[in-house]
Amino acid sequence: MSLPRWRLWRLLLIAAGTWFLVSLLFAPWLNPWAAWRMQHDRDSLVLIQQANIDMMFLREEALSYWRVHEQWPAQVSVPGVHDPAEATVRAELPAPWVLRFRFTDRFPARSGLPGTVIEQRLDPKTQHWSCQPGNPSPPTRWLPPNCQTSAPWTIVHWLTLLLGLALAVLLAAAVIWWRLRPAVATIVREPRALLSQPLQQLPRLDRQLGWLRLRGRVLGDAGVAGVRWREALRHVEAAAVQRAAQLAARIGAVDAAAPGWTLPGEVREWTLPATLPLALERLWLYLPDPALSGDALVRQLRAMPNGQDVVLVVSPSLAVEPALMAYADDPVNLCVCLDQAGQTRWLLQPAALDGLVALLARQLQATRISPYQTHGGITRPAAFFGREAVLARVLNREPGNYLLVGGRQLGKTSLMKAIERRFVDHPRVSCCYLSLRDHRLTVRLALELGLPEATGIDALVAALTERAGGRRVLLLIDETDLFLRHEAQAGYPQLAALRALSEEGRCHFMLAGFWDLYEAVTLDFASPLRNFGEVIHLGGLEDAACQALATVPMARLGVHFAEPDLPRQLVVACGRRANLVAIVCQQLLAQLQRGQRLIDAAQLHAALAAEPVFDALAGWARLSPDPLACRIDRIVVYHLASARLSTSGVRATSLTALLAVFDAAGVGVDPEQLRRALARLQLAYVIRRDDDGVQFVFAVPLFVTQFQHEEVAALLQRELQAVAGAGATG
Numbered sequence: 001m002s003l004p005r006w007r008l009w010r011l012l013l014i015a016a017g018t019w020f021l022v023s024l025l026f027a028p029w030l031n032p033w034a035a036w037r038m039q040h041d042r043d044s045l046v047l048i049q050q051a052n053i054d055m056m057f058l059r060e061e062a063l064s065y066w067r068v069h070e071q072w073p074a075q076v077s078v079p080g081v082h083d084p085a086e087a088t089v090r091a092e093l094p095a096p097w098v099l100r101f102r103f104t105d106r107f108p109a110r111s112g113l114p115g116t117v118i119e120q121r122l123d124p125k126t127q128h129w130s131c132q133p134g135n136p137s138p139p140t141r142w143l144p145p146n147c148q149t150s151a152p153w154t155i156v157h158w159l160t161l162l163l164g165l166a167l168a169v170l171l172a173a174a175v176i177w178w179r180l181r182p183a184v185a186t187i188v189r190e191p192r193a194l195l196s197q198p199l200q201q202l203p204r205l206d207r208q209l210g211w212l213r214l215r216g217r218v219l220g221d222a223g224v225a226g227v228r229w230r231e232a233l234r235h236v237e238a239a240a241v242q243r244a245a246q247l248a249a250r251i252g253a254v255d256a257a258a259p260g261w262t263l264p265g266e267v268r269e270w271t272l273p274a275t276l277p278l279a280l281e282r283l284w285l286y287l288p289d290p291a292l293s294g295d296a297l298v299r300q301l302r303a304m305p306n307g308q309d310v311v312l313v314v315s316p317s318l319a320v321e322p323a324l325m326a327y328a329d330d331p332v333n334l335c336v337c338l339d340q341a342g343q344t345r346w347l348l349q350p351a352a353l354d355g356l357v358a359l360l361a362r363q364l365q366a367t368r369i370s371p372y373q374t375h376g377g378i379t380r381p382a383a384f385f386g387r388e389a390v391l392a393r394v395l396n397r398e399p400g401n402y403l404l405v406g407g408r409q410l411g412k413t414s415l416m417k418a419i420e421r422r423f424v425d426h427p428r429v430s431c432c433y434l435s436l437r438d439h440r441l442t443v444r445l446a447l448e449l450g451l452p453e454a455t456g457i458d459a460l461v462a463a464l465t466e467r468a469g470g471r472r473v474l475l476l477i478d479e480t481d482l483f484l485r486h487e488a489q490a491g492y493p494q495l496a497a498l499r500a501l502s503e504e505g506r507c508h509f510m511l512a513g514f515w516d517l518y519e520a521v522t523l524d525f526a527s528p529l530r531n532f533g534e535v536i537h538l539g540g541l542e543d544a545a546c547q548a549l550a551t552v553p554m555a556r557l558g559v560h561f562a563e564p565d566l567p568r569q570l571v572v573a574c575g576r577r578a579n580l581v582a583i584v585c586q587q588l589l590a591q592l593q594r595g596q597r598l599i600d601a602a603q604l605h606a607a608l609a610a611e612p613v614f615d616a617l618a619g620w621a622r623l624s625p626d627p628l629a630c631r632i633d634r635i636v637v638y639h640l641a642s643a644r645l646s647t648s649g650v651r652a653t654s655l656t657a658l659l660a661v662f663d664a665a666g667v668g669v670d671p672e673q674l675r676r677a678l679a680r681l682q683l684a685y686v687i688r689r690d691d692d693g694v695q696f697v698f699a700v701p702l703f704v705t706q707f708q709h710e711e712v713a714a715l716l717q718r719e720l721q722a723v724a725g726a727g728a729t730g
Contacts, residue, residue: 018167044111048142051088054078055101058091059120059129062099066122072096097122100134112139118147184208191221195348198318198340202232224348232347240266240287247285247314247343250352251276255285263300264289270312277382277556278357278369283310290316294323301327301335308334310364315339328363331594336363354556361557366589371553372582374612377413383553384418385578386545387411390536394419394510399429399472401502401533403521404512407684409579409616410538412512416476419510423474430468435478439486441494445475457497461507473507481516485625488520488527495520495528502532509533515624515680523676539685540576540699547571549581554599559589562598573608575700577685583612614706620686631723632669632677635661637686638707638716640698645709652695665720 057078065073076091076099084090088107092100099120107113117134131147184205187194197205206229209215219229235246244266248255252273261267265288272280288297297320301313313328313335315321321339328337336359338346346352360369371383378384394402406412416433423431436444446455449463464473477483487495501507511517511529520527521535541549550567554560561567574580587607588599607613620637622630636653639661643650655674662669678696681687688699698704 043108044113044142047088047107047111048113051101051103052144054081054087054089055099055118055120058089058101059099059122062091062093063122063127066124097124102134103138111142113142118143184212187218188212188214191218192223194218194222194224195345196341197344199232199236199343199347200317200340202344203236206233222348223350228348232344235347241268243314244268244285244287247346250346251356252353258284263304264292265316273353274380275382276353276357277371277380277553278360279371279373280310280360280369283312286311286313288313288316288320292316292320294320298323298327301333310334310336310360310368312336312338314343331365334364334368336360357556358558366557366559366592367586369557370586370589371556372586372589374579374583374586374616377417378411379417381418381421384414385549385552386541387415387418388542388545390415390538391418391422393534393536395422399474399508401508402510403517403529403533403535404510404538405514405518405521405535405683406512406538407514407686408619409577410685411541411578412538413478414578415538416478416510416512420476426471428471429474430464430471431474431476432464433476433478436480436483439483441477441483457494457501461501465506472505474510475507476510476512478512480511480513484513484516484520484529488516488524492526492528499528499532515683518679518683537683539688541578541581543571543576546574546576546578546581549578550585554585554589557589559592559597559599561604562600566599566601566604570604570608573700573702575685575698575702577700580613580616580700580702583616584608584610587612608702609705613702617700617703617706620681620684623680623684628723629673629677629680631719632673633681635716635719635723636674636677636681636696638712638719640687640696641704641707642709642712642716644698644704645707645712652690652697654695661716662720662723665717665724667720667724669723 058076061076061079062073065076073093075093078087078091081087086106087104089101089103092102094100099122101118101120103113103116103118105114116136116138118131118138119134120129120131122129131144133143133147137143183197183201187197187205187209194205206215209218216226219226231246235243238246245255248268248270252275254271256269256271258267258269263286265286268285268287269282270285271282288300292300297313301311304311311334313324315324315337318340321337324337325339327333328335338359342355342359345355349355373380373383404412404415413435420431420433423429432448434445434448438444442455442457442460443453445457445460446453449455449460449467451460451463455463461473464475484495487493498507498509502509510533517529520529521532524530540546547567550570551561570584571581574584584604584607587610588603591603591606592599621634623633624630636658639658640653643653655671655678658674658678659669659671662674678687682689682696682699685699686703687696689695690697
């Protein structure tokens with residue numbers, strides 16, 4: 001791995017500085033600063049070159065005299081130099097075989113050479129000259145490379161040598177330590193590798209990084225806050241209960257004791273946060289006894305009673321992880337292993353909840369933790385998609401009355417729960433959700449508030465107002481059809497009371513329902529709900545939200561579509577009906593093999609034809625308590641299905657075409673009844689108007705796949721006969 005550029009420059013600067021100091025003290029002829037000074041002192045440079053030549057001649061004179069006379073001369077002079085004032089050096093012969101050269105005053109004073117001495121000695125045996133500085137010695141920058149000093153070192157020389165030896169020892173120790181500690185070397189080179197280190201090794205790594213004075217830099221480059229690092233270090237030494245609480249706090253889970261377990265170690269119960277994008281509300285956390293071996297730990301896990309809850313086992317050490325991971329990787333087990341490296345990431349990374357999702361998706365069957373909720377209203381925020389325009393209409397205005405009209409399984413309950421979540425802790429609005437099981441509104445509300453069942457609506461609203469603490473009250477009432485049917489038969493006494501409370505500003509309401517609510521709002525002029533509030537028709541989900549519903553939860557599990565067009569095909573086939581998209585995605589997850597992370601076209605085709613999908617499409621045949629109305633609904637659907645399945649190219653129908661069908665069968669039908677049937681089927685999201693707004697088509701293209709052409713023709717004929725028979729009987 002190549003060094004970063006800034007580190008390379010730093011090493012080069014250190015090397016250059018070291019070379020500069022060492023060469024200045026021990027090899028000035030190699031020092032750039034000394035060489036620069038010499039080059040810019042041109043007078044001294046010319047004279048020193050002449051002096052070197054003169055010293056060469058003087059050595060030759062002395063050597064020649066010794067060879068001829070076999071004795072050392074008393075004096076020598078430079079040949080051709082007769083005026084002593086022109087000499088650059090004066091030769092002295094203080095002893096045999098010694099020439100002492102003293103630089104004259106011809107040299108400038110700034111050079112430091114006048115009066116300084118160089119001594120050269122002759123070895124008679126080898127006739128080789130050796131050089132050394134005399135006393136006083138010339139500046140080191142003017143000494144030739146072969147002129148070694150014999151003078152004792154100064155304190156500067158000794159300190160420099162000591163510093164050099166210390167640096168060499170430290171460098172050698174660092175190299176040895178670096179080779180013996182590859183983990184910390186890797187972390188220094190790649191700080192993000194810190195997040196993959198086992199939790200038990202963090203204290204040792206902390207000490208090593210502290211010795212290197214690299215702790216702060218490594219933590220910063222790895223994106224780890226210092227506070228979180230210190231918490232992780234304390235976590236290693238903490239008791240099991242404290243470690244469980246700290247792990248739970250990182251994901252926003254509620255940690256509680258779990259009595260009744262016989263496993264060696266500590267078992268805790270976690271209530272997972274609503275923000276977890278998986279169908280998992282709680283799990284058991286198991287912190288095993290560190291004394292257990294891997295095989296003993298697995299035996300304890302196998303002996304646990306079978307249940308439907310996930311057990312998250314926190315690895316106590318690296319030694320037990322091979323056996324523990326092998327057990328957790330078995331998809332039959334509802335056991336998940338949080339290994340040592342996973343604990344490090346859990347404690348140090350900011351998105352610990354995402355780490356839990358990835359861990360569960362990797363070790364459990366996808367259907368066990370599927371993020372898709374296929375029954376009931378969506379309760380987890382991460383599983384709710386779209387409806388932004390409707391939410392904005394309700395949330396960004398002053399509280400008012402709303403009538404939420406739509407078919408079953410279109411998301412009315414999910415929308416109301418989303419509204420309730422967004423009003424939690426609102427400073428001006430107190431929101432309360434109520435789902436009716438029957439027609440008794442006041443009884444259900446009294447039970448919700450903990451009041452006697454006989455409490456009247458005025459007293460109930462007063463209790464809501466008191467609980468709101470001065471905030472305005474918005475009451476969300478779901479499943480109102482039976483209540484409205486009973487009210488219509490009784491003359492709307494409670495609806496009138498609700499309208500009065502709303503007009504007084506004491507409470508506002510959102511009522512959700514299907515056909516009975518629609519009739520009370522649009523068809524019954526005596527209903528108190530006419531002009532009671534804004535009517536919101538709930539149909540298919542927005543296209544972008546549907547595609548997000550099909551892809552985002554999958555991506556959280558690490559699952560993706562093999563082709564980019566497949567999510568679009570899924571959404572179109574489901575007609576943007578959210579619950580169908582969720583059911584199909586659930587079927588896709590059920591088809592995945594162990595380790596498979598790509599969904600292909602064949603799997604999508606199989607999921608669209610799965611039995612749960614057709615079960616979700618059922619129920620359209622009985623949209624009204626009136627048998628005749630239901631028969632007319634079925635005639636409309638069978639006629640449209642027959643047109644879709646025929647080879648005539650007809651893909652839609654209209655009111656006039658349907659009247660012609662009745663006329664051709666000799667069956668009389670009230671056009672108003674037929675109009676109501678079309679409205680009811682549109683409200684149920686069985687049919688919709690085409691893009692031109694003239695004809696009717698199936699709202700869900702997948703809907704027609706549940707029929708066969710021959711069967712549809714026979715069913716249509718029988719329904720027409722039944723209507724004719726009922727008319728004749730009547």
